[in-house]
Amino acid sequence: MATASVPVEPEDMDCSVCHELLSDPKLLPCGHCLCRHCLLSWLHSQRPALCPLCRCAIVVDADEQGRTSMEEIADGLPTDLAIAALVEARRLLERDHKCCVCDDVAATSLCLHCGDMLCAACTIGHGKLSATRQHKVESLASVTADTVAANRPVPCAVHADKATELFCSTHGQTICQLCATSRHRGCSEVRDLEEKVGEARALLAQLADTLRAGERELDRSIQQLDDHLKEVEKQSAAAIAHIDAMCQRLAQSVEACRRRLTEMTHSACCDVREAVSEAKTCLLQRRGKLTTHTRVVERVQDAKSRHTVTSMTPKLKTRVDDLDYSVTLPADAKAIFKVTLIIDSEVVSRLEKELSELGQVKVTPTDIIAHVKPQPGVFRFHDNHGENIVLSNHQLTAERKSGTETNGVVMSRDPMEINVVYEVLINETDNTQKSNFTFLGAVSESPASVTLTVRSFELTCGVVVSSYAVWVLQSKAQTDLFRSALRDVTAGSRVGVGLDTDRYLHVFMDGKDLGVMPGAPSLTQHCYAFFDLGWRLKKVTSLPPYRV
Known part of the structure; x- marks a missing residue:
């Protein structure tokens, strides 16, 4: 399914720890990125280590942080190649606009293939040389980091002067024609890179659909919790108003009782409000993970670099499969309350004596189903399954x-x-x-x-x-x-x-x-x-x- 390109905001390229352009960006479980060296210092200084942006755990397994070195944890996280390419392009554009050939002459153009900045005269020459005439040159006045990242070729890791045109399924690498006839000659499956990229983009489209469906489900559940909070506040306000009306009729002698009942009512609804708020925070965190991963998947979808697409797709597939899409509400968040005042029938005639026994605030739990239609539980497969x-x-x-x-x-x-x-x-x-x-x-x-x-x-x-x-x-x-x-x-x-x-x-x-x-x-x-x-x-x- 075709989707519109998602623009990458400048702040997405900045590390939230050092506030500089990302260097070797590591993709956290929540979908945000940190520099590798910043991630290492953050892991060493924080217990537990939480994302500085969304406060989600960086080390999901509570025992892993004690068993594994910080370097192994950092290197175990995938590198966001799409962001890395954009950061490299942004650094290139932020250099002094000086012609790389002439001395102290302002550059007007950028060769997207070799990254050279050229003056007007050198631009003409660049287009005439047999070695560079096929290179794409853009004006520095209009070129963007997205354009640079999309057009920079990814050379073969072994033969830097060769373009990657094939994909080795055995090693999961993009390779050049020379590698295919030498290092990878014995590999069982060497395919055309465009074919592999097409499969990867199709899988990315599925991942994006899965994430968007999860976002919609979480949005519905979050809206239910918002509606529930409104109902809690409405009933709390109604209960307090009833208490106020009763206490006003009893005038000053009943004021002390009014305050006590009001406090008890607030206390009763506070537990419900806290449970609902905690449930909403949990769902918002899950929603945040899905949103950030949606942006990551769409960012890789939009990446023109075949190396980026083929390298990141399997890692994103594993990451998306492991995300939590559940929208089940905890039992504490499904309680709503009603207030009942139990007052002795002789309270008026025996006011002074009975005020101390005026009654209590009674909280009656009712199922939230009468107010908010719950979503079904998570659909999981049973442990008893076919042996294959x-x-x-x-x-x-x-x-x-x-x-x-x-x-x-x-x-x-x-x-x-x-x-x-x-x-x-x-x-x-x-x-x-x-x-x-x-x-x-x-x-x-x-x-x-x-x-x-x-x-x-x-x-x-x-x-x-x-x-x-x-x-x-x-x-x-x-x-x-x-x-x-x-x-x-x-x-x-x-x-x-x-x-x-x-x-x-x-x-x-x-x-x-x-x-x-x-x-x-x-x-x-x-x-x-x-x-x-x-x-x-x-x-x-x-x-x-x-x-x-």
Whole structure:
């Protein structure tokens, strides 16, 4: 999916510790960058080490900081090559604009290929020389750091005078033609660099979509917390107003009681407010991580340097897979309160005696569901899965082992909720398989007790839907309802299942409800979504569930 270029702000190129241009920028887990030497000094001086901008942990594993040296921690973080290229271009443009050939003559142009500043006369000569006539020259009055970074060639790491045109999959490096015939002659796969760049950009587009979807989910949850805070404040104000009205009728003798009840009311709502605020802060931190990583991914997407794209994409893929997309609200943040005043019926006639027993502020927890519609819990895969499945990314990603094609069933860890869609994003398909079958559905037994079989249609309970048939309790029924849609799945497609109010299983494709199989029974027990990573499907990632 094409996206508009995202401008890099000047402050993105400055280190937040030394306030200078970034040098060897290291990408922190939160998505911000620090100079490597600044990061080392920060790690040595801070316990725990937090990002100076967003206060997120730099060392995610609490034990890692004690087991690993600071240099190993810093070098274990990826270098932001996109920012590094922009910083280098900015430093180049900030040099004195003097012609590199003539003595003390102002330069008017910049060669984007070799980085030389040229006066008007030398610019003409630069364009006539056979060695430089193909170089792109821009006016210093209009050229930007983005333009310089996009057009500076990345030379071969071994042969500095050669351009990188190939990609060695064995070593994960961009190489030149000479390297391909010498150092990498025995490597199993040396590909055209443009082909690899195209694949990397396609994956970057998927990562950007995943991050934006996570941002939208967190935005919705943050808005819910904001609405909840408003409701808390509204009820708190209403309670205090009621107390004020009562105390005014009792005049000065009741003033002491009014103050006490008001303080108790404030104290009661303070706990709720604090829990909600903490939950919001947590979600804002997650939102901040997604936003900064979105900018990083889009920045690499916009990078013209093929070396930058191919080098950073695998690291960003790992980083994005490990981000926390959960939007589940903690239990403490779901409580809202009502105030009830318990006053002795004889308080008026026995005012002086009864004021000390005037009553208490009673806090009645109620479920936030009456005020804010909660989002479903995080969709994670169960530990009981096919023997050829590997789970990662906190049980959000499932991948079938290479060289296998069966024993690839994965199930949801938690039961399916009514009117909630459970989807997976297809990250990778197995193009070596001739059959393009896709299997998914629901089982009506706990995943822990299900005996996993070679194929999902051998399951003994539930409904199995595929691109050519439907099984209900192992009874096969042909149907054309899902045939064409499920056979069209590719990398980037979304497939899912959901239960309606009557507990009939619906199939979803790219967000569209394909309906239910005619004659299929409703599923009366607790059901769990499953997906079969056999035949066509190779790797999937669970998406945040949503209500319909």
